[in-house]
Amino acid sequence: MDVKVKICGLSKPADVEAVAKAGAAYAGFVFFPKSPRNVSVEQARDLAVLAPVGLAKVALVVNPDNALLDEICGRVAIDILQLHGEESPERVAEIRSRYGLPVMKAVGVATAEDLGQLPAYERVCDQILVDAKAPKGADLPGGNGLAFDWRLIAGRRWSRPWMLAGGLTPDNVARAVELTGATQVDVSSGVESAPGQKNAGLIAEFVSAAQSAGAIPEL
Numbered sequence: 001m002d003v004k005v006k007i008c009g010l011s012k013p014a015d016v017e018a019v020a021k022a023g024a025a026y027a028g029f030v031f032f033p034k035s036p037r038n039v040s041v042e043q044a045r046d047l048a049v050l051a052p053v054g055l056a057k058v059a060l061v062v063n064p065d066n067a068l069l070d071e072i073c074g075r076v077a078i079d080i081l082q083l084h085g086e087e088s089p090e091r092v093a094e095i096r097s098r099y100g101l102p103v104m105k106a107v108g109v110a111t112a113e114d115l116g117q118l119p120a121y122e123r124v125c126d127q128i129l130v131d132a133k134a135p136k137g138a139d140l141p142g143g144n145g146l147a148f149d150w151r152l153i154a155g156r157r158w159s160r161p162w163m164l165a166g167g168l169t170p171d172n173v174a175r176a177v178e179l180t181g182a183t184q185v186d187v188s189s190g191v192e193s194a195p196g197q198k199n200a201g202l203i204a205e206f207v208s209a210a211q212s213a214g215a216i217p218e219l
């Protein structure tokens, strides 16, 4: 199966190199000061230029104001904006129109009830990121290494491209893809040696495991 992989939370040149070498499709930069993966606009600018053609650069922001978006979009060679906060569908539409970039909206899922918000976002964004809902009181709205019950979305029909995230690892990603039918997956903690420390070996293992999902083993 042709599964596209996003590796999120890159903060060093070696991370970009590992992601490109592994064959991932997306590289994510986190702009959220409380995160161990946070990068400044200057760091992201320098990392983005290292990405080869074909590796899409994603800026992850949380309830951003226009000043932050102006700075990121004006100074970093970004291809996609990922909104990972409580942005309303109206705000998503406004950001999409103001910056002229594809927008991926993250939606946190813990129970079937959480799926109710999907259609409103599907109407206004380019892609949906279906992530595990962060626990109440968590410092981070994402990147917590938690999975949700994938059966909640198994067989769902989507009106937009979508990506599966939350607690994925090299060991479980193939099963997650097979169960949900995801053709795109996103990972952060599952390819780290410690919070914020990406591991090139795990990145390669993850991409290979995701891309081998659904493959018929050779006899």
Ligand SMILES: O=C(O)c1ccccc1NCC(=O)[C@H](O)[C@H](O)COP(=O)(O)O
Pocket (backbone or CB within 6 Å): 008, 009, 028, 030, 032, 035, 036, 037, 038, 060, 062, 084, 131, 140, 141, 142, 143, 144, 145, 146, 165, 166, 167, 168, 186, 187, 188, 189, 190
């Ligand atoms: O990764 C972060 O530190 C982060 C901070 C603030 C908002 C979102 C964040 N990450 C979101 C991602 O895109 C992650 O890749 C996604 O939530 C999956 O994370 P993980 O379960 O750690 O693989």
